Amino acid sequence: MSHPSVVTLDKKSAPRTLFAGDMLVEVDLPPGTRCIYPKPPLASLKDPDAAIRYALNHPLNSEPLHAKLRPGMKVVIAIDDISLPLPPMRRPDVRERVLTIVLEMLSDHGVEDVEMIIATAVHRRMTAAEIKHAVGDKIFNAYYPDRLKNHDAEDPHGMKYVGTTEEGEIVELNKTAVESDLLIYVNLNLVPMDGGHKSVAVGLCGYKSLRAHHNPRVMRACHSYMDPTPKTSALAASVERQGRLTNKALNVFTIETTINNRMFDRPLEFLHKNEDDLTGFERTAMKALVRTLERVPQAARQAIFERVPAPYGMTGVFAGETEAVHKATLEKCFEQYAVPVKGQADVVVSGIPYISPYNVNSFLNPLLVQVMAEGYLFNMYRGQPLIKKGGTLIITHPCTDKFDKEHHAPYIEFVHNLLPETRDALELHKRYEEKFATNPAYIQMYRTGHAYHPAHPFYMWYWGEAGRQWLGQVIVVGADNEYIPKILGYKTARTMAEALSMAREKHGPSPEITCLRIPPIVIADVS
Amino acid sequence: MAASYFDVDGTLIRTNLVHPTLFYLKNLRTPLESLGKLGRAALKTPEMILAELRDRRLFNEVLFSAYEGVSRDRVKVLSEEVYDKVIRPAMFPFAKELVARCRAEGQDVVIVSGALVEVMEHLARALGATHVIANNLEFKDGFATGRLLRPVVAGPEKARLVREHARTHGHQLDDCFAYSDSYSDVPMLSIVGHPAAVNPEPKLADLARTYGWPVLQLESQDKMPRKGALGAFFG
Numbered sequence: 023m024s025h026p027s028v029v030t031l032d033k034k035s036a037p038r039t040l041f042a043g044d045m046l047v048e049v050d051l052p053p054g055t056r057c058i059y060p061k062p063p064l065a066s067l068k069d070p071d072a073a074i075r076y077a078l079n080h081p082l083n084s085e086p087l088h089a090k091l092r093p094g095m096k097v098v099i100a101i102d103d104i105s106l107p108l109p110p111m112r113r114p115d116v117r118e119r120v121l122t123i124v125l126e127m128l129s130d131h132g133v134e135d136v137e138m139i140i141a142t143a144v145h146r147r148m149t150a151a152e153i154k155h156a157v158g159d160k161i162f163n164a165y166y167p168d169r170l171k172n173h174d175a176e177d178p179h180g181m182k183y184v185g186t187t188e189e190g191e192i193v194e195l196n197k198t199a200v201e202s203d204l205l206i207y208v209n210l211n212l213v214p215m216d217g218g219h220k221s222v223a224v225g226l227c228g229y230k231s232l233r234a235h236h237n238p239r240v241m242r243a244c245h246s247y248m249d250p251t252p253k254t255s256a257l258a259a260s261v262e263r264q265g266r267l268t269n270k271a272l273n274v275f276t277i278e279t280t281i282n283n284r285m286f287d288r289p290l291e292f293l294h295k296n297e298d299d300l301t302g303f304e305r306t307a308m309k310a311l312v313r314t315l316e317r318v319p320q321a322a323r324q325a326i327f328e329r330v331p332a333p334y335g336m337t338g339v340f341a342g343e344t345e346a347v348h349k350a351t352l353e354k355c356f357e358q359y360a361v362p363v364k365g366q367a368d369v370v371v372s373g374i375p376y377i378s379p380y381n382v383n384s385f386l387n388p389l390l391v392q393v394m395a396e397g398y399l400f401n402m403y404r405g406q407p408l409i410k411k412g413g414t415l416i417i418t419h420p421c422t423d424k425f426d427k428e429h430h431a432p433y434i435e436f437v438h439n440l441l442p443e444t445r446d447a448l449e450l451h452k453r454y455e456e457k458f459a460t461n462p463a464y465i466q467m468y469r470t471g472h473a474y475h476p477a478h479p480f481y482m483w484y485w486g487e488a489g490r491q492w493l494g495q496v497i498v499v500g501a502d503n504e505y506i507p508k509i510l511g512y513k514t515a516r517t518m519a520e521a522l523s524m525a526r527e528k529h530g531p532s533p534e535i536t537c538l539r540i541p542p543i544v545i546a547d548v549s
Numbered sequence: 550m551a552a553s554y555f556d557v558d559g560t561l562i563r564t565n566l567v568h569p570t571l572f573y574l575k576n577l578r579t580p581l582e583s584l585g586k587l588g589r590a591a592l593k594t595p596e597m598i599l600a601e602l603r604d605r606r607l608f609n610e611v612l613f614s615a616y617e618g619v620s621r622d623r624v625k626v627l628s629e630e631v632y633d634k635v636i637r638p639a640m641f642p643f644a645k646e647l648v649a650r651c652r653a654e655g656q657d658v659v660i661v662s663g664a665l666v667e668v669m670e671h672l673a674r675a676l677g678a679t680h681v682i683a684n685n686l687e688f689k690d691g692f693a694t695g696r697l698l699r700p701v702v703a704g705p706e707k708a709r710l711v712r713e714h715a716r717t718h719g720h721q722l723d724d725c726f727a728y729s730d731s732y733s734d735v736p737m738l739s740i741v742g743h744p745a746a747v748n749p750e751p752k753l754a755d756l757a758r759t760y761g762w763p764v765l766q767l768e769s770q771d772k773m774p775r776k777g778a779l780g781a782f783f784g
Contacts, residue, residue, distance in 0.1 A: 178646065427761065427764070431761070431764070432763075435761065438761070460654055462553070462650040462651045462654065462656075462726065463745035463765060465650060466643065466745075466765040466766075467763050469643070470765065470767065
């Protein structure tokens with residue numbers, strides 16, 4: 023018997039409602055299509071503050087946090103950036119909860135020299151308002167901007183060499199963190215790929231360290247980013263080597279938190295549900311939302327989704343030694359996301375939503391559509407890919423040629439100047455990456471503005487590399503132009519019926535079709 | 550090898566051409582001479598405003614006519630003081646780091662400014678720039694005539710001078726960078742492969758957004774650039 027989150031459609035099934043950026047489209051899928059839904063949200067912790075205190079006092083494979091503290095020491099607290107969770111959660115954010123208790127404990131033990139760093143790596147700097155949302159008013163007012171800062175991976179005086187792994191991977195991290203007596207990392211683990219050694223070794227590093235694993239060679243050797251064990255993911259293996267070296271050199275105390283997948287609050291709560299299980303009122307509300315989104319301008323559509331913070335609930339908190347903590351975190355993550363699925367599909371259909379980790383408070387540009395499709399969506403599996411080798415991925419998205427001119431400034435040149443030259447990731451890496459990633463103008467935008475580092479668009483392309491190597495074709499339904507899908511290497515179809523017909527030409531008259539109904543997050547545990 | 554061409558006023562420093570000129574005029578041989586020069590300069594203000602509205606080159610010519618009668622020695626001697634007291638304190642916090650990064654990439658760094666070459670050479674030394682393209686006063690018998698030597702570094706002429714510099718030094722313009730805050734420098738920005746707007750005035754910011762040029766600021770990280778009315782006008 024299949025899992026309750028796996029539904030097979032029949033003739034009477036209602037149309038499926040898929041995201042297409044910041045719009046929703048209703049599509050008819052043939053009877054026999056398997057539809058995979060996210061699991062219902064896990065129950066959240068009844069008293070998250072008590073759970074945090076318990077975790078700090080009963081850590082895994084480490085002495086309690088209070089035992090590590092002594093008056094006069096320098097403590098640095100690094101926290102995850104705005105790419106987690108998606109969309110930003112209703113206040114208080116779990117970071118605020120954890121920081122409040124940690125700072126109280128530090129103060130009780132006479133630790134006054136405390137600095138906080140947003141572990142952005144080469145992501146854009148968070149704005150003051152975004153930081154305030156994550157850490158809360160009280161902490162923000164007390165620490166920002168002098169003792170609560172964004173990491174700056176390009177500060178010529180702000181990075182420090184820690185060492186080189188046995189595989190030759192350079193570890194260079196934020197100098198303030200390296201020179202601290204104790205580094206506490208406060209993480210929010212949205213997907214299994216987050217957290218663990220990635221927190222410090224990636225979150226506080228720069229281009230020199232990222233080059234070791236953010237490259238096409240390593241990405242091709244990953245068999246699911248969402249199953250981050252050294253055996254299955256060359257990326258995880260490389261980060262683990264850097265992390266172990268880091269933890270030998272630094273005194274690191276890891277705090278990780280997990281959340282459930284209650285992504286949509288009222289009045290959008292029905293977006294979590296199977297279309298066949300909607301009540302009459304919910305069905306009407308869904309139709310009204312679909313029609314409204316069709317008629318309002320893009321800015322209003324984005325506002326409809328962004329104005330309502332997600333009511334995520336905290337499901338777990340673990341503290342102590344990095345690897346022991348992360349093991350517990352991953353178990354909780356998979357408990358929420360993993361849905362057992364039997365067998366692969368010839369064709370996978372999915373909507374691409376309006377948000378990714380890299381466009382919080384901005385537009386999901388074409389390069390990020392690619393990241394969502396061939397990067398995240400393709401990798402939402404454990405065991406083996408949901409889609410067969412050479413299979414067809416059908417996505418719904420307008421692929422609008424639009425970019426946030428500040429956040430994604432280097433993306434524009436990458437998409438319009440480099441991708442028309444070549445889509446070959448190895449070629450892009452070899453010919454263009456270093457020159458582009460050291461562009462002084464883009465680096466200045468990263469350092470003093472709110473732009474992603476110029477290496478980031480390359481990483482976004484590499485992120486899709488495992489999917490590109492595996493998939494036979496990607497078909498976009500509902501693109502508003504031909505140019506962008508062509509640059510990305512995608513085929514286009516006006517309707518889902520046309521896309522399915524194109525898939526049948528490749529896979530025969532009766533392909534096995536699976537619809538992965540995201541968001542919220544679901545990971546197919548494929549056997 | 551590539552080169553980076555930097556406008557100065559409003560781009561690397563927050564002052565404009567007027568400030569060093571005022572400093573020069575305030576520090577002539579005698580207070581009486583200074584008073585006279587400043588008075589004459591004040592009378593020329595409406596003319597300068599009109600000139601700026603018409604053409605940046607005309608503005609430069611009107612402004613530098615205030616130097617008439619100042620000795621070459623005085624211009625040279627005071628240039629260091631102008632740099633120390635006017636230019637250095639007005640330098641944007643990240644200007645030096647940006648120039649250092651360009652140098653680290655093996656680029657030539659060229660100052661392209663309508664200011665006096667004597668002052669710009671001090672700035673170039675301090676920043677680590679490799680070349681200076683700036684205005685030269687005309688001198689006769691050791692005293693400034695109040696005219697500028699041709700070519701006057703301003704507006705579209707900057708583009709021609711950058712092109713000439715690139716050709717002379719073997720740089721491909723497609724590989725070169727240019728940085729400016731001012732719409733009057735669009736010709737210079739347009740001829741290189743990597744233009745960037747720095748602390749741009751609104752008109753240039755709009756253009757940069759349209760063409761997807763990087764827009765960057767050299768102020769401190771959590772403070773957006775602010776320009777006073779005078780700065781916006783003369784920048």
